[in-house]
Amino acid sequence: MKPRDYDLEAFWMPFTANRQFKAAPRILASAKDMHFMAEDGRPVLDGTAGLWCVNAGHCRPRITEAIREQAGTLDYGPIFQMGHPGPFKVAERLKRLLPGDLDYSFFTNSGSESVDTALKIALAYHRARGEGQRRILIGRERGYHGANLGGVSVGGIPANRKAFGNLLAQVDHLPHTHNLEHNSFSRGQPAWGAHLADELENRIIPLHDASNIAAVIVEPLAGSTGVLVPPKGYLERLRAICDKHGILLIFDEVITGFGRLGAATAAELFGVIPDLICLAKGITNGTVPMGAVSVRKAVFENMMAAAPQDTIELFHGYTYSGHPLACAASLATLDLYEEEQLFARARDLAPSFENAVHALAELPHVVDVRNLGLVAGIELEPVPGKPGARAFEVFRRCFEKGVLIRTTGDIIALSPPLIIDQPQIDTLVGTLADVLRETAAR
Ligand code: PLP
Numbered sequence: 001m002k003p004r005d006y007d008l009e010a011f012w013m014p015f016t017a018n019r020q021f022k023a024a025p026r027i028l029a030s031a032k033d034m035h036f037m038a039e040d041g042r043p044v045l046d047g048t049a050g051l052w053c054v055n056a057g058h059c060r061p062r063i064t065e066a067i068r069e070q071a072g073t074l075d076y077g078p079i080f081q082m083g084h085p086g087p088f089k090v091a092e093r094l095k096r097l098l099p100g101d102l103d104y105s106f107f108t109n110s111g112s113e114s115v116d117t118a119l120k121i122a123l124a125y126h127r128a129r130g131e132g133q134r135r136i137l138i139g140r141e142r143g144y145h146g147a148n149l150g151g152v153s154v155g156g157i158p159a160n161r162k163a164f165g166n167l168l169a170q171v172d173h174l175p176h177t178h179n180l181e182h183n184s185f186s187r188g189q190p191a192w193g194a195h196l197a198d199e200l201e202n203r204i205i206p207l208h209d210a211s212n213i214a215a216v217i218v219e220p221l222a223g224s225t226g227v228l229v230p231p232k233g234y235l236e237r238l239r240a241i242c243d244k245h246g247i248l249l250i251f252d253e254v255i256t257g258f259g260r261l262g263a264a265t266a267a268e269l270f271g272v273i274p275d276l277i278c279l280a281k282g283i284t285n286g287t288v289p290m291g292a293v294s295v296r297k298a299v300f301e302n303m304m305a306a307a308p309q310d311t312i313e314l315f316h317g318y319t320y321s322g323h324p325l326a327c328a329a330s331l332a333t334l335d336l337y338e339e340e341q342l343f344a345r346a347r348d349l350a351p352s353f354e355n356a357v358h359a360l361a362e363l364p365h366v367v368d369v370r371n372l373g374l375v376a377g378i379e380l381e382p383v384p385g386k387p388g389a390r391a392f393e394v395f396r397r398c399f400e401k402g403v404l405i406r407t408t409g410d411i412i413a414l415s416p417p418l419i420i421d422q423p424q425i426d427t428l429v430g431t432l433a434d435v436l437r438e439t440a441a442r
Contacts, residue, residue: 001040014147026399031058034417034424036404044399047428048406049417052223052255053286056336057419063287063332070328079321086327090283093334094294097264100273104300106293106314107322111254111280112146114291115217118276119150120316122215122248125299128306131246134214135170138204138247142176144224145217145252145278154217157225172204174218178228180379184368185361186229187354193231197238210245215276220266223255226411227377229370235272248275248299254291258282259337259418261373262347269373275299285333290326342418346374352422356429357414363433364440365390374420378412378432394435403431 008022027039034057036044049055056063070086077084091105106121108114119137126134139145139154146152152160153168156176161167175196177183182192200216220235222228242249251274256266259282263269267277276299280291307313320326337343350373357376361369368379383389391407398405405428406413416428 004039033057033059034420042402045403045424045427045431047398047404047414047416047432049415050286051281051406052260052415053281055258055260055282055418056285056333056340056342057417060285060336062336063285063329066328066332067287067325070324074324077324079319080317084322084324086324086331087322090292090322090327090330090334093331094279094292097334098277098294099265099268101297102267102273102277102294103297104295106295106316107318107326108280108291108293109289109318109320109323109326110146110291111252111278112148112151112291113318114254114278114280114293115145115154115252116148116150117291117316118217118250118252118278118293119154119215121276121293121295121299121303121314122250124314124316125248125302126214128302131211133212134247136208136213137168137171138174138200138213138216139171140174140176140218140222142178142222142225142228143173143217143219143252144222145219146254172208174199174204174216176222176225176228177231177234178226180368183231183370185358186370187358188372189229189232190370191232194233194237196231197234197241200238201241201244205241205245210247213245213247215248215250216242217250217252219252219255220270220272221256221261221372221375223375223413223415224408226379226408227370227375227413229372230270235266235270239272239274242275250274250276250278252278254278254280255375255415258333259343259346259373260375260415262343262350263373264343283333284326284329285336287333288323288326288329289320290323290330340419346418349418349420349422349425350374353425356425360429360433360436363436366436374416374418376414378414380410380412380436382410390439393439394432397435397439398431401431401435403428405432 028036029039030037094105095103141156143156145155153171156173177193177196183190257279261269276295284290303313354371358369365381367381370377380390388409391410395407
């Protein structure tokens with residue numbers, strides 16, 4: 001291994017145990033298709049599509065060339081009261097890709113920004129319609145909606161909230177749907193749990209009054225909190241309750257968008273159309289930061305109609321909204337998804353992926369295996385008094401053996417690029433099985 005020509009100290013790493021990492025770093029040097037190359041030259045099979053974003057695999061020439069070309073043509077263009085072709089083209093493509101009349105897209109630079117943008121649009125929309133008192137935002141326990149203040153407020157991961165006291169005040173949370181007693185070892189959507197959506201109607205609406213509630217935001221499949229697959233009928237029920245009470249439904253599809261579940265979106269897969277949808281990650285195959293919030297026609301039209309002619313309709317945006325490089329990357333990514341039919345490929349691979357991961361059920365300390373599309377969660381029994389330690393050890397050993405997995409607490413998440421093939425699925429799950437046996441035998 002070449003000696004590093006840089007020091008590790010000054011970079012404050014996100015969501016990382018900095019001191020532990022810097023004592024035993026895991027550094028990636030390059031990537032191609034299904035593999036990273038570690039700094040010591042070892043290939044590492046990417047079992048997580050980076051951070052759930054590299055859906056078409058790494059360093060795809062079509063995308064990298066498009067970025068290169070764009071960088072030499074229009075590197076940046078201001079986007080307030082000015083335009084350039086990229087975002088108009090991507091918005092048009094999203095309109096074709098998304099189900100229902102989610103026809104209008106606002107661009108951001110990340111999932112977190114998409115979430116905060118969606119929450120702001122929801123509030124502004126109600127105000128535009130003369131219902132400005134609708135300010136309460138409903139999230140869900142164990143939800144992850146990024147790291148910005150709005151997303152953390154509606155999010156439901158205690159560790160992400162506890163240090164930051166002053167979150168949004170007018171927020172409530174639905175219960176999560178994870179229940180090992182009823183749902184463990186489900187293949188696909190669990191049969192139990194649709195009734196948990198009724199908490200919206202039975203507790204939250206009576207407590208706050210529907211007329212004060214702006215929106216409900218959920219991940220259709222909760223990813224970062226440990227792969228929680230929606231129970232059959234759950235999302236449909238949330239949609240019906242929101243419709244009944246004039247509450248907007250926001251799907252955070254930052255992870256589930258762009259083929260992860262074997263369809264363009266979870267909304268399409270489940271046949272439940274939200275009013276707003278948050279996208280990011282796979283929109284550029286992870287190459288250039290980009291996010292989007294796509295809204296239904298009625299949301300956009302109400303916002304337009306409420307503002308006087310020739311005035312700004314929404315006082316919101318980012319310097320890099322619809323950045324030319326991000327748009328070039330996105331257009332090439334969307335072409336690649338289409339040409340290689342990657343969403344259908346994910347759907348076709350899902351049954352063999354399901355069989356492979358459920359074979360882990362018999363291994364020591366495995367208390368649950370759950371899956372949908374090309375996502376799986378494998379939950380381990382915690383080491384007493386050391387939450388997360390068992391899964392982290394498994395993560396560390398898998399990396400040593402050339403496989404990247406992801407862990408949250410004691411849950412392992414697998415979400416490989418959609419170009420994975422059967423032998424690679426076998427390597428991914430086989431290595432994980434070996435490590436689970438080894439760590440149990442210690
Ligand atoms: N929403 C969901 C559902 C996510 O999974 C994530 C990131 O994993 C985010 C939002 C935040 O995205 P970003 O890290 O790009 O800000």
